[in-house]
Amino acid sequence: MASDPNDGAPRIDGMHGATAQFAGIGPESVESLRSVSRRVPTGSPADGLILAIAQRRDREAFAALFEHFAPRVKGYLIRLGVPAAQAEELAQDALVAVWRKAELFDPARASASTWIFRIARNLRLDAGRRDRTAAAFEPDLSDAPDPPETPEATALTRQREERVRRALAELTPDQVKVLRLSFFQDCPHSEIAETLGLPLGTVKSRIRLALARLRAELEGEA
């Protein structure tokens, strides 16, 4: 960053490169975000940042969110085969869309990362459109909350988020790798096997095992 206008601002630092650490929020960053959290009671620091944008157009919160998520969205898009320059542009668009759509964010229904994932996913799908710039900003119902659910369903939604995170953290790096490949790239299992240099049977059983463990975690408390 050439000039950082946000020194001293709440930010999710210490997360870069912390890919192995689930949810990625270390103690220091929690501390540095405490000021935001105090103003905005919420489940996770990133949720609080989006709420701060929604409630008072907080540019420092936006900067912190950008620093954390833009490189991850870019990494995710590159994984999908989007050329780096376009991935950068789409990551920009995604975070700008977060600013513009912040009012639609409902932390009871989705975590910040799930909501941003949905925005990035939809932008990528729209990338082929001729009027792509308009696509980045038009209201997209798929980013908006689903129709009202029962309070039980809403409570379960948030629990599910936590459990998916916990369960993913329990998986071995290899299992996460195959899960990532099969989920995002929609690779046939044979291609995943080739990419990872593993026998096809191993890949299949790892995907099955990884999904089964996620599910067991989810259903264990149902």
Place this chain on the structure above:
Amino acid sequence: MTPRHHPSQDLIASCAAGTLRPGAALVVRAHIARCPTCRAEAGFFESLGGALLETETPAPMSAGALDRALAAIDRPAPAPPAPARVRSGRPALPHGLDGVTMGKRRWIAPGVTVTPVTTRHNSRELVYLLRIGAGMVLPRHTHAGCEFTCVLEGSFSDSAGRYDPGDFIATDESIEHSPVVARDGPCVCLAATDSPLVMRDLVGRIFQPLAGI
């Protein structure tokens, strides 16, 4: 009533991941909008997407990226395009089917019309609304390519069962059926196919009996 015929877990996962072709995703979303079970399933896969994004290896943004973003948020958002118009007589599309444009309704046979649906995503699939009159029986037919259908209004039955609003049906060359629309009203389905032959197939299957085959 909640739907009884659901998309496969793979379809829901690829829809949530954004890797399913757009027309097929539209049909899956039409089902999900009416099905709490599959909505929860899709939610699970979206949470997985979020968690995987959170743990994604960051690709550093170029120098000045944040400054450009801060400048971008100061600019007014482009005006959203007018919402898709649904002309009178067309069934309202369920929640989640944003950004689709309805084409001109085409008459196929007595009591049968087809309305092409254009998704806002580039895709070579054919997506359409099929409206079949009350009590009609379609001749026995198979499907070219892989076709997904969601009932939006009314109901029909075939030898495999009865399909009510929200029910999802996946068909391919291996499925041969002769759907019968319920007598109490017309049936409207949203369908997507990856086969360019579908219109010929569709017209053929409806005109078969008229041609005496």
